[in-house]
Amino acid sequence: MAPAPAPTAPHSDSRFGLGRQVRLDGPLRLDSGVALAPVDIAYETYGSLNADRSNAVLICHALTGDQYLASPHPLTGKPGWWWRMVGEGKPVDPARHFIVCANVLGSCMGSSGPASVDPVRDEPFAMRFPVITIGDMVRAQAMLLNHLGIERLSAVIGGSMGGMQALTWPTLYPDRVESAIVIASTARHSAQNIAFHEVGRQAIMADPRWRGGNYYGDNDVPSAGLAVARMAAHITYLSEAGLTEKFGRRLQARPDSPGGQKTFGFDADFQVESYLRHQGLSFVERFDANSYLYITRAMDYYDLAEDHEGSLARAFARTKARFCVVSFDTDWLYPTAESRVIVHALNASGAQASFVELSSPFGHDAFLLEAPELNRVVDGFLRAGER
Amino acid sequence: MAPAPAPTAPHSDSRFGLGRQVRLDGPLRLDSGVALAPVDIAYETYGSLNADRSNAVLICHALTGDQYLASPHPLTGKPGWWWRMVGEGKPVDPARHFIVCANVLGSCMGSSGPASVDPVRDEPFAMRFPVITIGDMVRAQAMLLNHLGIERLSAVIGGSMGGMQALTWPTLYPDRVESAIVIASTARHSAQNIAFHEVGRQAIMADPRWRGGNYYGDNDVPSAGLAVARMAAHITYLSEAGLTEKFGRRLQARPDSPGGQKTFGFDADFQVESYLRHQGLSFVERFDANSYLYITRAMDYYDLAEDHEGSLARAFARTKARFCVVSFDTDWLYPTAESRVIVHALNASGAQASFVELSSPFGHDAFLLEAPELNRVVDGFLRAGER
Structure with a gap:
């Protein structure tokens, strides 16, 4: 699956070692009121746009995701994060679809974010980067689609924070979206969601290496704080039952004790401790702490009803898309009840939903893992729209 | 409710400004194999031991609790942590009961712990303090009861980690316990429980001020890490619905905006953020970071079945106590399923249970909050035993 050649466009693409990236003049008018210009967007595409430009599918990634959804990650070398869903013979198939995935605004894989160079000061924005919203991420994606010559999306698809974007797309661009698939997501961040994110932010900002966000100069980054943030968040991505099945109270194997033993110390005695520490440590090698602050903030600010006098149904009033909403029974981060809220509002607005x-043992992360039923649902929904 | 005079005992009590404290010679043989001597135990008592010494009730506190269950905390000035349950006219009543509550081993309110002075080196133990277990806490309490001349307990009562101690008491001292009340607790820490504690420990140990635990000299303590640990744990004490009811997505009032507004910055915009930050900051003023490491470790090590070939029923085989097990429907830290495991094992062992x-909106913390039904259950169970 080689990336497709980009259609002729007013701006030239260039390669920064991190895949495809475009600098758009902007300005992008943000929800905060700030005008951001220029706007860098890093993205990957798979497949080709067909003659009538009707086969474009936009995939939106989650908090710590990126544009490498079906090709190896350039830093970790791991397969793309949604290789189970996107690829030849998969529900989203480059043989049928022109697939676009852009690194979200605020992130750190090539799109404009706190690590980007502020052209005015010729140094990284750091915490001078404007606070952004899910709506701003969507507007930046729309700018990219304009650049790529894509007027309409056959589908916009996302899980978790990607689902927030997929849900928001038809509300901001009713004429550009034919269908939206919203997986393991929510129309607003709950108090508990905000609380967990705030713990992560405080962990980062408590790290003396964070230095108000100005750590880019010497690359001595707040990895300890970011690792703790990741560990706390990671627990929310898994189900209690899944953790019990995967680790239970099993102890780490040791050279002198294959079944493990309690050390009566503070090393990682339990396998789940070792696993979490690994999750924290490997995350800091591929993610920027300031981006973590900005993107969690965008998620916490997310409340789709808010811009429509508190009525979610009203948010969907102008949409013309078909919606497919999927939840997982063991997801306690965005539980099924949150999806039901979305579906009730879609029904109330008269949208097709x-x-x-x-059912999955994997909790919130189920959408990223082996989930054959999810693939069948997405495949069926997409093919129904293509008929 | 003045503390009762201590019965004549081989060791003299003394006051250290933190209530009643006794130094026992020991040694206390710990589960790790270490012999701890001497053993300091700080405790409070309420009411008087009756003539036949049959009215003693031991209350066991939770992770961050202390001996001040029904009298003001000496550092915060706040009412005792269980004033709703213990006091005149309450289910546990100094007019009827001789109530004892001891600061657990490993803690920081006067009992031996990492902040205690190691007599061998004449400096605080810090991380040289031996790792302890729930069983060790119970053995230390038994030493205190010996000192106080209390052979048998009419009841041992505890919530959360206190419930672990209450559950363990009859298994270690079958002849000394007539009844045990185990509230919002578990017979073992799950993978998820361990995971949340590990996040807290990593947050503390990532704080450069922690310095391997050697921060007592200059009192420059790892408060940032401890605050993050507390914040993460605090979320697990509350229910999602409770957080939504209490805070929802409500914004902080500001001088120029009584209803609050998004600042598009990283201040605490949401009330739940401000609440969590306050929880973290106020906690560090009354708790020792190393104690937090030791006590969470003891909880993670807790698996009552483990010492009985993995059979919880066998753990209860020798007990003679009546058991009362209480859970709360919104407690996701130690959910009802964990209490059911205990009750099934008690039934299988032939114990009276x-x-x-x-039902409560408050999650795990329900046992500390307004819970009239809990008071009725405890009252009824205690009076049934006294008849």
């Missing part, structure tokens, strides 16, 4: 709760 | 799941 299908909804399914899938 | 009653079990009730109470």
